[in-house]
Structures are given as C-alpha cells and as structure tokens.
Amino acid sequence: MTGASPAEAAGSRPPGCFITFEGGEGAGKSTQIARLAAWLRAGTEGVPAPREVVTTREPGGSPRAERIRAAVLAGVAKPYGPFAEALLFAAARLDHLATLIRPSLARGAVVLCDRFSDSTRAYQGAAGGVEPGTLAALERVVVGPTRPDLTLILDLPPEIGLARARQRDRAAARGPDRFEAEALGFHERLRAAYRAIAEAEPARCAVIDAQGAPEAVAQAIRAAVAARLPHLAEGKPDAA
Numbered sequence: 001m002t003g004a005s006p007a008e009a010a011g012s013r014p015p016g017c018f019i020t021f022e023g024g025e026g027a028g029k030s031t032q033i034a035r036l037a038a039w040l041r042a043g044t045e046g047v048p049a050p051r052e053v054v055t056t057r058e059p060g061g062s063p064r065a066e067r068i069r070a071a072v073l074a075g076v077a078k079p080y081g082p083f084a085e086a087l088l089f090a091a092a093r094l095d096h097l098a099t100l101i102r103p104s105l106a107r108g109a110v111v112l113c114d115r116f117s118d119s120t121r122a123y124q125g126a127a128g129g130v131e132p133g134t135l136a137a138l139e140r141v142v143v144g145p146t147r148p149d150l151t152l153i154l155d156l157p158p159e160i161g162l163a164r165a166r167q168r169d170r171a172a173a174r175g176p177d178r179f180e181a182e183a184l185g186f187h188e189r190l191r192a193a194y195r196a197i198a199e200a201e202p203a204r205c206a207v208i209d210a211q212g213a214p215e216a217v218a219q220a221i222r223a224a225v226a227a228r229l230p231h232l233a234e235g236k237p238d239a240a
Helices: 029-041 063-073 082-106 117-126 132-143 158-171 184-200 214-228
Strands: 017-023 053-057 110-114 150-155 205-209
Touching: 017 029, 017 082, 017 117, 017 184, 029 053, 029 110, 029 150, 029 214, 053 082, 063 082, 082 110, 082 117, 082 132, 117 132, 117 184, 150 184, 150 214, 158 184, 184 205, 205 214
Parallel strands: 017 110, 017 150, 053 110, 150 205
Antiparallel strands: none
16 A cells, blocks of 8 residues: 555545556456546536646556566567566566656656556566466565555456557557567456456456447446545546
C-alpha cells in the first residue's frame, strides 16, 4: 500500500491512491486509463473539487525510464535473456518511482499506471522463466512499500489481444515490438499468470473482461473502483 506521510496523518491532505492496469498485449490498458482519468477528473455538483489524477506507464514514465523502454521494446536486451530484461525494467521502475510516482502520491494525487511490477512477474517470470523468488527479492528492493491500492487486470483471449495490437501497429505504420512478436504460447502463459496473480491477491486485484466495447469495459472498471475505493467515486454517475 502507499502508506501515509506525516502530513497526511495530520489531516492536511488526503493520502495518494495508486491504481495499476495490467494485462496482455492489445488489452486496451491505455484506452481505459484515459477513460478512468477523465471520469475521476470530472467535477460533480455538491462534491468537493476532484483530486489531481496523474497518468503514467511502465516501462517509462520518466525521461531515463523512457530511454530504457525504447531499448527493451526494440529488442536490444533480448539476446541477454529475461533476467537481464527484468534488471532493466527494475532500473526503469526505480527511477519512475523516485521521480514521478512517489512525489505524486505524497501530494495526494491519484496515480494511474499502465503496467507495474505484476508485468515483471508475468512477462519475465511466468512467461520468461525467471524464478519467482528472484523477482520477489528484486521487487522488495525496488518497490518497497509503494504497492498498488488496486490493480485492474484486463483479461481477454490472447488471439483477440494480438489481433488488436496488429491493427494498432498497422494504423501507426510500425511493426510489432519485442513482446508482441512472441509466439502464441508466450501470450497464453501471460494470461494464465495474470489470472494466477488475481487469484492469489483478491483483495488487491480485480479482473475485468476486456473483450467488449470500450465503454462497456470502462463501466466495469468504474464499478470496480467504486466498490474497492468508494472515496474516489463519491457522487459520480455510473459508480455502481
């Protein structure tokens, strides 16, 4: 959990809230983050002004982390194996936490992050073969107490997600990235890994069916946020 600073404990400002979005390729995370951010930022009559909402992504979210992202997605680290990729993602996460996530939470913002440490567990762990204990130790050092308050896992068959990703890539006139280019079996292991994470940590994770239209998925996400973090949905429509 995010924990409370002395200022927050004294009641001078609300504690920050950390929500992460996870899922396989083409699950629609960036689309749904934008929709949830707009909903959280919208003012509602009779309710205090909405809190600051910060949207970010991993790998990336800070200038140095974005450079690591570009290198990894281009396949630079692939010859060195999944553990080397995990180390690079950890370096990016360390900088991202220090420069953006923790300062935002400290001032009471709601942080919506496209991927976080669960992606390392799924991609480099379950799908890549890095030992869970090794990744857990790395996570303890890098992430520390800055854990998500809620993780929304966007779930859909990998065939559908990959088809969406290919369509997106064609529209942007680019080829598949390092992970999109993996075989179907890799993506099937990813889906199973995310489901296992949700089953192991039900208090933190909510699985969202991502096969439907974007607005239907957005409604399911708003309902999950309202149920798990009701203070964020106070007075807002479509919160049930």
